[in-house]
């Protein structure tokens with residue numbers, strides 16, 4: 001996948017969101033996109049999926065301009081999890097299975113994806129396991145309460161996040177795996193475990209990870225720092241740390257935050 005001098009804005013009256021981005025994602029490599037809120041990371045992924053086309057410049061996959069690839073054909077080659085993922089009033093199995101409908105009846109595949117996403121244990125703990133109806137609506141009490149079989153079980157935000165990740169990971173045979181903040185909403189332990197499993201899973205495929213948690217991106221083959229719609233830094237974790245730029249500063253600030261606090265002096 002290659003971006004050639006890509007300029008993009010959502011509307012002519014709005015400022016440029018991407019300003020001349022050149023980027024090459026080699027097959028089989030993992031690339032991490034980092035940068036402050038509003039830097040243009042999610043927008044870049046949306047262009048790869050052809051939710052939008054560049055205003056200037058172009059995106060190519062295997063040498064073909066994406067404008068020449070019909071969106072359904074393009075998207076069949078991708079598994080992408082966005083921040084605003086959907087959650088449906090369906091069973092747990094269906095919520096995962098809609099990621100690849102041909103696998104909806106394949107229990108082994110659904111469980112494999114759930115396991116990778118850290119969702120298997122939470123699903124098996126539900127009243128009817130994978131057949132539990134999930135609901136986005138929380139019933140306080142009375143009608144539609146817990147005892148009503150027609151009412152769905154409500155999940156927490158982090159639990160929905162894990163199901164959404166499982167849905168994306170079900171599409172394992174796709175050429176590109178794109179994950180926009182896949183661990184947002186997870187607690188620190190769950191986040192660590194999910195990223196460890198994802199590292200093993202993404203080996204050998206083209207993957208694109210957006211995360212504000214720099215500890216999660218440090219193993220990527222290439223880390224790209226976006227700032228105000230431009231690529232300002234690019235390299236491995238070690239290279240960017242040695243360069244002493246914005247990545248190094250952000251990483252150092254975050255690492256400091258994760259260090260155990262010194263024990264309070266005993267009085």
Ligand SMILES: Nc1ncnc2c1ncn2[C@@H]1O[C@H](COP(=O)(O)OP(=O)(O)OP(=O)(O)O)[C@@H](O)[C@H]1O
Pocket residue numbers: 010017035036037038039040041042043044
């Ligand atoms: N649908 C949209 N219509 C108009 N402007 C948008 C739209 N989506 C994003 N923007 C704007 O584009 C800019 C880049 O947003 P984008 O979501 O790509 O940033 P990001 O780097 O992913 O940020 P974050 O880290 O907060 O997720 C922001 O100024 C945002 O307000």
